[in-house]
Amino acid sequence: MMVDSMTHLKYDILLNYLEDRLPAQERSKVELHLAEPCWRCGRHLALLRTVLDSVAGDRTVAPPPAVLKRAVDIGRSQRKIPKPSPWMRVVAALSFDSRLQLSSAATRGATRVRQMLFSTEQVDIDLQIKPGGGDNDLLGQMLSTEHSGEAVLTLVSLQSSTGDVLRATETDTHGQFAFRQVPFGVYDLVFDLGNQEVAVTGLELQND
Amino acid sequence: MYTIHRMTVQPLATLPDSELIEACLKGSGQAWEILLVRYQRLIYSIPLRYGLSEHDANDVFQNVSLLLWENLGRIHDRDRLGAWLVITTRRECWRMMRQHGPNTTVLEDGKLEEILPAGPRSEDVFLALERQSQVRAAVGYLGTPCRELLSLLFYAEPRPPYNEIAGKLAVPEGSIGPTRSRCLDKLMKILEDMGFADM
Numbered sequence: 296m297m298v299d300s301m302t303h304l305k306y307d308i309l310l311n312y313l314e315d316r317l318p319a320q321e322r323s324k325v326e327l328h329l330a331e332p333c334w335r336c337g338r339h340l341a342l343l344r345t346v347l348d349s350v351a352g353d354r355t356v357a358p359p360p361a362v363l364k365r366a367v368d369i370g371r372s373q374r375k376i377p378k379p380s381p382w383m384r385v386v387a388a389l390s391f392d393s394r395l396q397l398s399s400a401a402t403r404g405a406t407r408v409r410q411m412l413f414s415t416e417q418v419d420i421d422l423q424i425k426p427g428g429g430d431n432d433l434l435g436q437m438l439s440t441e442h443s444g445e446a447v448l449t450l451v452s453l454q455s456s457t458g459d460v461l462r463a464t465e466t467d468t469h470g471q472f473a474f475r476q477v478p479f480g481v482y483d484l485v486f487d488l489g490n491q492e493v494a495v496t497g498l499e500l501q502n503d
Numbered sequence: 504m505y506t507i508h509r510m511t512v513q514p515l516a517t518l519p520d521s522e523l524i525e526a527c528l529k530g531s532g533q534a535w536e537i538l539l540v541r542y543q544r545l546i547y548s549i550p551l552r553y554g555l556s557e558h559d560a561n562d563v564f565q566n567v568s569l570l571l572w573e574n575l576g577r578i579h580d581r582d583r584l585g586a587w588l589v590i591t592t593r594r595e596c597w598r599m600m601r602q603h604g605p606n607t608t609v610l611e612d613g614k615l616e617e618i619l620p621a622g623p624r625s626e627d628v629f630l631a632l633e634r635q636s637q638v639r640a641a642v643g644y645l646g647t648p649c650r651e652l653l654s655l656l657f658y659a660e661p662r663p664p665y666n667e668i669a670g671k672l673a674v675p676e677g678s679i680g681p682t683r684s685r686c687l688d689k690l691m692k693i694l695e696d697m698g699f700a701d702m
Binding site for chain 1: 561631632634659695
């Protein structure tokens, strides 16, 4: 195998390189070529490595063929894609913010943990923002107001202001959830209650 | 079926998600099937990881597929369809578990945390599932000799030696190396066309 600056490395060579199957001399040539640097081969190497990692860790399961066929038939039986049905989103109201309770003198030296409470007719959402080194931990709990403070089991997503879902988690049996190491910024927290969404919008995580 | 793409003819099966969605919205049933095949393992594996039964996983798969069909025109970031499917599938799993009631074992404290810990690492888990599903789909798009060869090389455990592969494929052992080279090039081209590199 000849590798020089005028040629690029085939994927087959890169695979042998990653699997440590190249003789020492060929391996050195590959490393010299990558170090030139060759951006195309470097990119191909990274892509191949990702593919091999995917393959090595693959424990996915395919659905039974009949299940897949039933899903494919959705597109055959319903020619037109329906208009999306209305989805109710309730914006939770802020009822307490620890930052608003303290005077500016009192905040100097006071705990930097911020406590907030949001409410709708159905739920209360307790939030705690803990600044760290360059980011924040966002901890919370959702309790039902309709059922005597019972924990609410729900999917919680952290979204950007443009609606992109950045992270998602679930509340535990105590209705608690956590997003750790969240970068500074403005976010929406969205809780899926099944028949509606509850949103805490414009949540600002700052570097205090 | 082919579509003109970037002044070359590109098979529908290898189009990136955004273009497949566009084809679906224009009424292509084939594009719809390709989307489902591409992400079938992602959607089906998540309920199983949550400890749901195969029967429930079948229902979750059908529900998510129906939601995808109904919301194709509303997906905000079409190049991140995998992420949308992860969120939607997890939501459907939650609804399924709610139907089972609060005493189901999958809701025991810490159990979900062990399976899929919340926080930055859990997103890596779902990204890995997404990639695994896409690679499997891409291998499936290859022609018969390449699909069989790469399936044996990548997914058979333990990986069989070349002489055994040659026997299974009824080809000379000396042809395995060059064939692997050709098939690997095809696979990587398919993955790049699908947008795998940009994830």
